[in-house]
Amino acid sequence: ACKAANVEVVGKEKLGGGYVTVVVQGELSAVSAAIAAGRQNVGELGKLIAAHVIARPSAAVLKLLPRV
Numbered sequence: 001a002c003k004a005a006n007v008e009v010v011g012k013e014k015l016g017g018g019y020v021t022v023v024v025q026g027e028l029s030a031v032s033a034a035i036a037a038g039r040q041n042v043g044e045l046g047k048l049i050a051a052h053v054i055a056r057p058s059a060a061v062l063k064l065l066p067r068v
Helices: 028-045 059-064
Strands: 008-016 019-025
Touching (some): 019 028
Antiparallel strands (some): 008 019
């Protein structure tokens, strides 16, 4: 996903049971392109549970996200 667009990984967290959360940031179009590429690649490897882009998240949401 990071190779598909100019985005930065700002957080990742292994949740157990094979679940992983990855948080990226950048321009909205770049993040959308990275998420689209990530969806395709994960779909080839296994099952994607969710992929979501939050444009301009609030400070409360940012506090909940995992950090590197």
